[in-house]
Amino acid sequence: MSATDCIFCKIAAGEIPAKFAYQDDEIIAFHDIRPKAPVHLLVVPRVHIESLNDIRPSDGQLLSNMLMLLPKLALEHGLKNGFRTICNNGPDGGQEVNHLHFHILGGGGRLPGF
Numbered sequence: 001m002s003a004t005d006c007i008f009c010k011i012a013a014g015e016i017p018a019k020f021a022y023q024d025d026e027i028i029a030f031h032d033i034r035p036k037a038p039v040h041l042l043v044v045p046r047v048h049i050e051s052l053n054d055i056r057p058s059d060g061q062l063l064s065n066m067l068m069l070l071p072k073l074a075l076e077h078g079l080k081n082g083f084r085t086i087c088n089n090g091p092d093g094g095q096e097v098n099h100l101h102f103h104i105l106g107g108g109g110r111l112p113g114f
Contacts, residue, residue: 003048006048006097006098006099007097007099008042008044008048008097008099008101009048009099011028011030011044012028012044012046018030018031019031021041021073021076021077022043022069022073025046026045026046026047026062026065027043027044027045027046027062027065027066027069028043028044028046029041029042029043029044029069029073029104030042030044032103036103036105037084037105037106037107037108037111038106038107038108039074039077039078039079039083039104039105039106039107040103040104040105041073041077041103041104042101042102042103042104043066043069043070043073043101043102043103043104044099044100044101044102045062045066045099045100045101047062048099049099049100050098050099050100051089051090051095051098051100052087052089052100053089053090054100055100066102067102070083070085070102070104071083073104074104074106077104077106077107078107079104079106079107082106083104083105083106084103084104084105084106084111085102085103085104085105086102086103086105087100087101087102087103088103
C-alpha cells in the first residue's frame with residue numbers, strides 16, 4: 001500500500017475528518033470510529049510506516065516520542081487506573097490498516113484479559 005492510498009495518511013493530511021485528541025509535526029492521535037472501550041484512541045505517525053516490520057534505526061526518536069505520548073494521552077482522557085496499549089503487526093497479528101499505529105484503550109473498569 002502506498003501513502004496515497006492510506007486512510008491514516010489521508011487523516012493526517014486533513015483529507016478525511018477525524019476527532020483529534022493530539023497533533024504535532026510528527027504524530028497525530030484521534031478517536032477510533034469503532035471503539036472497543038469507552039476510551040479508544042489511535043496514535044499514528046504522520047510519516048507512512050506500514051508496520052513494526054518496516055521501522056528503521058532512523059525511526060527511533062519518532063517511536064520514542066510516540067511511546068512517551070501514550071501515558072500522557074491516557075491520563076488526559078481520564079484513564080487514571082490504567083490503560084491497555086496495543087500495536088497489531090501484520091495480517092496474522094490483526095493489523096487492519098497498513099500504517100503503524102498504537103491503540104490506547106480503557107475506561108469503564110477492568111478490561112478483559114487475553
